[in-house]
Amino acid sequence: MRVIKIGGNVVDSVERRASVLDAIATNGLPTVLVHGGGKLATELAERLNVPQTLVDGRRITDAETLRIVTMVYGGLVNKTLVAELQARGVNAIGLTGADGNLMLAHRRVHAERDYGFVGDVDAVNVALLTMLAEAGYTVVCAPLTHDGKGTLLNTNADTIAREIAVALSATTETELSYIFEHEGVLRDVNDASSAFVQLSRAQAQAYAANGVITAGMLPKLENAFAAAERGVRRVRITRWDALDGGTLIV
Amino acid sequence: MRVIKIGGNVVDSVERRASVLDAIATNGLPTVLVHGGGKLATELAERLNVPQTLVDGRRITDAETLRIVTMVYGGLVNKTLVAELQARGVNAIGLTGADGNLMLAHRRVHAERDYGFVGDVDAVNVALLTMLAEAGYTVVCAPLTHDGKGTLLNTNADTIAREIAVALSATTETELSYIFEHEGVLRDVNDASSAFVQLSRAQAQAYAANGVITAGMLPKLENAFAAAERGVRRVRITRWDALDGGTLIV
Numbered sequence: 332m333r334v335i336k337i338g339g340n341v342v343d344s345v346e347r348r349a350s351v352l353d354a355i356a357t358n359g360l361p362t363v364l365v366h367g368g369g370k371l372a373t374e375l376a377e378r379l380n381v382p383q384t385l386v387d388g389r390r391i392t393d394a395e396t397l398r399i400v401t402m403v404y405g406g407l408v409n410k411t412l413v414a415e416l417q418a419r420g421v422n423a424i425g426l427t428g429a430d431g432n433l434m435l436a437h438r439r440v441h442a443e444r445d446y447g448f449v450g451d452v453d454a455v456n457v458a459l460l461t462m463l464a465e466a467g468y469t470v471v472c473a474p475l476t477h478d479g480k481g482t483l484l485n486t487n488a489d490t491i492a493r494e495i496a497v498a499l500s501a502t503t504e505t506e507l508s509y510i511f512e513h514e515g516v517l518r519d520v521n522d523a524s525s526a527f528v529q530l531s532r533a534q535a536q537a538y539a540a541n542g543v544i545t546a547g548m549l550p551k552l553e554n555a556f557a558a559a560e561r562g563v564r565r566v567r568i569t570r571w572d573a574l575d576g577g578t579l580i581v
Numbered sequence: 582m583r584v585i586k587i588g589g590n591v592v593d594s595v596e597r598r599a600s601v602l603d604a605i606a607t608n609g610l611p612t613v614l615v616h617g618g619g620k621l622a623t624e625l626a627e628r629l630n631v632p633q634t635l636v637d638g639r640r641i642t643d644a645e646t647l648r649i650v651t652m653v654y655g656g657l658v659n660k661t662l663v664a665e666l667q668a669r670g671v672n673a674i675g676l677t678g679a680d681g682n683l684m685l686a687h688r689r690v691h692a693e694r695d696y697g698f699v700g701d702v703d704a705v706n707v708a709l710l711t712m713l714a715e716a717g718y719t720v721v722c723a724p725l726t727h728d729g730k731g732t733l734l735n736t737n738a739d740t741i742a743r744e745i746a747v748a749l750s751a752t753t754e755t756e757l758s759y760i761f762e763h764e765g766v767l768r769d770v771n772d773a774s775s776a777f778v779q780l781s782r783a784q785a786q787a788y789a790a791n792g793v794i795t796a797g798m799l800p801k802l803e804n805a806f807a808a809a810e811r812g813v814r815r816v817r818i819t820r821w822d823a824l825d826g827g828t829l830i831v
Binding site for chain 2: 426
C-alpha cells in the first residue's frame with residue numbers, strides 16, 4: 332500500500348494537483364491519498380467573518396470553524412480530488428474519519444490551551460481500508476476525525492497520514508510520502524537542489540541543533556520518524572513532481 | 582434493502598433528524614439514507630452574497646453555487662448525519678455520487694433554460710452499495726453526482742433516492758420511503774389526519790385534476806410512481822416519526 336499526503340500548497344495549485352493525481356493514476360499501487368486544505372478554509376472563514384487563531388500552524392477550532400473545515404475539507408477539497416481522480420480512471424472514494432468509523436479520535440486535552448474541536452487519533456479502521464483497496468477503490472482521506480459520540484474533530488493531515496500508514500503496516504508493507512513544495516528536506520533553504528538524500532533521527536537532531544534544519548520542518552520530520560520507527564517500510568518527504576524522490580527517512 | 586430520503590425540513594430540525602436516525606439505528610434493515618439540505622445551502626449563499634435562482638423548487642447551479650452545495654451537502658450535512666449515526670452505533674459511511682463512482686450523471690440539457698451544473702443520473706454503482714451493505718455499513722448519500730470527467734453535479738435528492746432504489750431492486754427486494762413533514766399525501770392540506778392510506782397513479786391524476794392534490798406534491802409523487810413502476814417493492818410517502826406509515830404508493 333502507499334499513503335500519500337498532500338498539503339494546501341498542492342491542493343491549491345491546479346498544476347501541482349494534476350501532477351500528483353496523474354502519478355497516482357499511472358502508478359499501480361493501492362493508494363490512500365490524505366489531503367489538507369488550509370488556505371481555502373482560511374479564505375472561507377474570512378468571507379464569513381469568522382476570526383481564525385493559528386498556534387504553531389495549528390488551527391484553534393471553535394464550533395463555527397469546525398463547520399467551516401467540515402465544509403471545506405470534507406466537502407469541497409475532498410470531493411474535488413475524488414472527481415478529478417475519477418476523470419483519470421481512478422475509482423476514488425472520499426472519506427472523513429467519521430465515515431465507516433475510519434478514524435476514531437478524542438478531543439485534545441492540553442494543560443495550557445484549549446484547541447477546541449481538535450482530535451488526536453486513537454484507532455484506524457484497517458478492515459475498511461483493506462476491503463476498499465481489494466475491491467479496487469482508492470481512498471481520499473480528509474483531515475477530519477470523530478469522537479464516536481456525534482462530534483467531528485479537526486485533525487492534522489500529516490498526523491492522519493502517519494496513523495493510517497502505521498495501522499496499514501501491521502498487515503501490509505506500506506510506503507508513506509509527504510508531498511510538499513521542496514525537493515526534500517533542504518540543507519540550505521535558498522538552494523532547491525540541496526535536499527538530503529536520506530536522513531536519520533540522530534542526523535536531523537544534530538542539523539536542527541545547529542540551525543541547518545529549520546523549526547518549521549520539525550513537526551513533519553517528527554511524524555516521518557515516528558512512522559518509520561512504528562513499522563512503515565519507506566517514508567519520504569518529497570516534491571509534488573517526484574513521488575519516488577526526495578529525502579528518504581531512515 | 583431500504584432507501585430513506587429526508588429533505589431539508591428533517592435535516593434542519595434536531596428533533597426530526599434524531600427521530601429518523603433513531604429509527605434507522607433500531608431497524609435491522611440495511612439502509613441507504615439519501616438527504617437534501619436546502620436551507621443550509623441557501624443560508625451560506627446569502628452569507629457569501631451569491632444570489633440564488635430557484636425554478637420550480639430547483640436550484641440553478643452556477644460555478645459558485647456548485648462550490649456551495651459541494652461544501653454544504655457533501656461536507657456539512659453529510660458528515661453531520663454520519664457522525665450522528667456513528668453515535669447511535671450505526672457504522673455509517675457518507676458518499677456523493679463521485680465517491681466510488683456511485684452515481685454517474687450527465688449535465689442536464691434543456692431547450693429553454695440552462696440549469697448550470699445540474700446532473701441527471703445515468704448509472705448507479707450497485708456493486709459498491711451491495712459490498713458496503715454486506716460488510717455492515719449504512720450509506721449516507723448526498724445529492725451530488727459527477728460526470729466522470731472531473732465535474733461534480735447537483736442532483737435532486739428525491740431523484741437520487743428513486744434511482745438508487747430502482748437500481749438495487751434489480752437484485753434485492755427494496756423499499757423506498759420519502760420522509761417529509763406530513764403524515765402522508767393529504768386529502769386536505771388543512772387536516773393533518775387526512776392522509777391517503779394508499780394511492781395509485783390513476784387516483785393521483787384524478788385528485789390532481791380536481792385540485793385535491795396540490796401542484797407542489799406532483800414531482801415527489803412522480804418519483805414515487807416511477808420507482809414503484811420500475812420494480813421497487815414498496816414505496817411510501819410519510820412523516821419523520823412514522824417510517825412504516827404514511828401513504829403507500831400502489
